[in-house]
Amino acid sequence: MNDERDEMIERAARVLRTPPQVRSGTVARVLMAVRARHARPASRWQRALWWVADTSISARGAAVLAAASLAIGFVARGTVATSEPIVVASGPSIELQPVADGDAAERPVPVALVFEQANARDVAVVGDFNGWDRAASPMVRAGTEGPWTATVLAKPGRHTYAFIVDGTTLVADPNAAKATSNDFRGDASVMIVRPD
């Protein structure tokens, strides 16, 4: 069989091969979904709070639950008052559902980074969260014109980072605060990562 490939089928396939637009923060959402599936509260009390938080609760109930959760060092999943969206540098915040467990303050959080430079051939993120390793967090983009995106894991706190364009040029994130350290001649940025 000749595989049915001819000019018309090839033209149709080209239409269907068009790369889709991927919304900013999508990969971070996937990672949070993976994490949410694996994170489970350990104790009986935590499991009870998890169950309560998972059901529909009133605003007053949410406040009480939030207070109770904080008292035992546990942030309940759901719409409690302590829930904060995770920062997406250079892009919109993502509404994420914090996951219940005890070491949120230390656990790395997925952070979506976006960089726009149409004529760049190759972009990577470097920062203190990946040891300034240019091979650790390459950025990708759909097609040849869209923004460059990458997701990194960073512990809650203050981080310095930059983009490396075409393997040689260090560029600060134009949409973030500049780092004050002289080490980077102002060519680095700062982001604050909140616990999930």
Place this chain on the structure above:
Amino acid sequence: MNDFDPSLPIRAKRGDDQAFIQLVEHYYPRCLRFARNMLGSEQDAEEAVQDTFVRVHDSFPRFREDARFDPWLFQILANRCRTLMARNRRHRSVIEYGEIPLTASAEHEIGADWAEEVRVVLDTLPVEQREAFLLRHVEDLSYEDISAMTGAGLSALRMRVKRACDALRTRLTEVTESER
């Protein structure tokens, strides 16, 4: 764009979070394209792809390190798409081909009409034909890989792709001739 590092699936399987992130970033657009072509809905496609990567992460212990990653990933994705289609069939009324309004007008570019017609024909194909056509001609997987993924025999798959191509050719020839 950066080249794909073939060691990523194995590193991700062994628990390297950064490798898993790079894997998701690399494959997400391609998976979204396949899901969108299968499901015809951006929202459903995003749901299918997110579910797929959650399942990939869960199923990594069963991924053989000497196996190729693409067919394994697309097997999971195709299953998620089928599950979503089955769910949607229960919740939505089916739109017949003849009921879809043809939006061709002088304002549209000819290429845009043609592209829209491709999607319309694709949506009318039986699921097995659509899946086989997309995997073979859009995602460029071999018949052997598709057979391993779907459990269908090689001759059955070739027949599905042939029928999909016949349907596309018939309708697109009409469109092309009407454009002249």
